[in-house]
Amino acid sequence: MTVTKAHIVERLFRCARGKLTKSECARIVETMFEIIKQTLENGEDVLISGFGKFSVRSKSQRRGRNPQTGDPMILPARRVVTFKCSGVLRSKMNQN
Amino acid sequence: MTKSQLIEALAKAEGITLKMAEMAVKVSFETMAEALIKGDRLEVRGFGSFKVKNYDGYKGRNPKTGEIIEVKPKRLPFFKVGKDLKKRVNGEI
Numbered sequence: 001m002t003v004t005k006a007h008i009v010e011r012l013f014r015c016a017r018g019k020l021t022k023s024e025c026a027r028i029v030e031t032m033f034e035i036i037k038q039t040l041e042n043g044e045d046v047l048i049s050g051f052g053k054f055s056v057r058s059k060s061q062r063r064g065r066n067p068q069t070g071d072p073m074i075l076p077a078r079r080v081v082t083f084k085c086s087g088v089l090r091s092k093m094n095q096n
Numbered sequence: 097m098t099k100s101q102l103i104e105a106l107a108k109a110e111g112i113t114l115k116m117a118e119m120a121v122k123v124s125f126e127t128m129a130e131a132l133i134k135g136d137r138l139e140v141r142g143f144g145s146f147k148v149k150n151y152d153g154y155k156g157r158n159p160k161t162g163e164i165i166e167v168k169p170k171r172l173p174f175f176k177v178g179k180d181l182k183k184r185v186n187g188e189i
Contacts, residue, residue, distance in 0.1 A: 003131035003138045012123045019116070028110055028120045033143050035105050039097045041184045046097045051125045052173075056185055079185050081144070083175030092133050093148070093171045 005029060040081055052085045099125075132173045142180040149174045 012025040020028070036046050036054070046054040056079055064075040085093075097105075099121060107117035128146070131138045138146040153169040183189045 001136050003136050005140050008124050008127045011127045015123050031109050032106050037181050048099050081177045081185055085173050089129055
């Protein structure tokens with residue numbers, strides 16, 4: 001099964017016990033991910049204790065090849081997002 | 097940015113109480129963590145997706161002492177960045 005944003009919204013709606021409407025829950029969840037994305041876009045890491053850490057890493061330019069034609073090419077420098085699982089989550093995932 | 101800073105930023109952006117923002121952040125990551133613990137796939141559009149990968153055990157060595165150690169099989173989440181975030185972090189949008 002795939003868990004999606006809709007599941008998160010549904011769960012928040014139930015936990016709020018009438019204090020938030022479903023559309024408010026959807027907006028809050030959307031805003032939360034937007035804040036995380038904005039932070040990463042600014043090059044800052046996001047550390048969620050008990051879950052993991054999202055980091056931005058800079059990759060330098062490198063020589064690569066077009067896998068279809070085999071032609072050598074220069075891959076430009078870029079920034080990528082990496083995720084490292086927290087120790088707590090890791091041990092919970094490996095309990096059995 | 098830490099979880100508590102995220103809570104503060106969310107409360108400010110949405111005009112909700114810190115308590116409400118804290119619940120939203122906690123519930124969100126609890127839901128995500130539970131999915132991974134169950135071994136489910138997790139997908140947040142525009143952000144990224146998580147898949148649980150199973151790694152076999154193997155015999156490794158402690159690189160310092162050369163001692164042979166047994167590495168047990170393990171499960172780890174693998175994060176794949178979503179298209180939107182990937183482009184934004186790389187300054188393409």
